């Protein structure tokens with residue numbers, strides 16, 4: 001089981017504080033028990049974070065949207081490599097996780113919204129311009145067709161041409177992300193990669209999609 005704190009802070013923790021972290025109110029599994037849409041028991045592992053972040057030329061990203069940041073394991077990794085004048089717009093619908101994210105990562109480049117990922121367009125003013133990259137960990141296979149469709153459509157509209165839409169989500173082997181989800185992504189994007197990370201709990205599927213226009 002992973003530590004339930006952002007990855008960069010996990011390394012210098014004693015076993016006792018790790019155990020306490022496991023029971024923290026803002027841990028994923030505690031919130032999962034109250035809100036099944038959290039859809040995970042532990043944060044994404046270092047291995048999966050590396051796989052995801054190495055797909056993006058982070059030092060050239062100016063604007064990135066993160067959907068479903070949870071308590072911010074990937075957010076921290078992204079910020080550590082993004083330019084000083086860049087921005088991450090993070091959309092997290094779970095209130096305790098969103099508060100935890102705001103309280104843990106004090107970085108002016110991070111702008112959080114306690115909002116559903118399907119509301120990105122309404123929340124971000126039209127003048128924000130094109131987005132370089134969108135990363136989504138929203139459980140698109142289980143959040144319902146309407147939300148999944150809106151997230152995919154909005155992501156397509158907001159991304160710059162050639163922009164990356166990286167969708168990663170937990171799955172239960174041998175049940176892979178639904179064919180419907182992959183078909184919906186393929187309708188809009190060119191799917192450049194479909195990977196699985198088994199050393200994650202639960203395992204992750206990572207879909208790398210590009211806006212080709």
Ligand SMILES: C[S@@+](CC[C@H](N)C(=O)[O-])C[C@H]1O[C@@H](n2cnc3c(N)ncnc32)[C@H](O)[C@@H]1O
Pocket residue numbers: 037038039040042043044067068069070071072073074091092093094097115116117118137138139143147170
């Ligand atoms: C599997 S967790 C991933 C957390 C974190 N990104 C990580 O990699 O460890 C999925 C996250 O998506 C959030 N989420 C689920 N549905 C959402 C929605 N419709 N809009 C925004 N966030 C959502 C959950 O609350 C949860 O924090």
